[in-house]
Amino acid sequence: MNIGISIVAEYRGLGIGAMSQRLLAERLHEQGYVRVEASTDIENLAEQRAHASAGFDFEGIARLAQGRADGVHDLQVWSHIPND
């Protein structure tokens, strides 16, 4: 299961991103999903720290995996595995 998130601007930086992704990953595990994957732009420090706080592990870089308005970017790949 691959997840993504975007929080309304005025509610960012309050811990919601980390908490909600942790709770979602745990809920998905309860439903039988073993691997919960999330990826983010290599420049998105807020989401990288949110992944780490949520218990995700950094796995590596998916090169040139995302097209954005300003070009094609590398992505960080993270995963949340039960009892990891």
Ligand SMILES: CC(C)(COP(=O)(O)OP(=O)(O)OC[C@H]1O[C@@H](n2cnc3c(N)ncnc32)[C@H](O)[C@@H]1OP(=O)(O)O)[C@@H](O)C(=O)NCCC(=O)NCCS
């Ligand atoms: C990325 C996003 C989901 C993070 O959620 P959030 O609720 O703002 O983040 P949190 O408050 O849970 O903070 C999580 C960690 O990121 C850090 N952080 C938060 N905003 C940050 C910023 N602008 N720059 C660097 N670090 C930041 C926090 O200090 C915290 O780190 P810590 O656990 O080491 O203390 C949210 O900011 C967002 O929706 N951004 C725009 C959309 C987006 O980028 N989505 C992800 C696409 S892959």
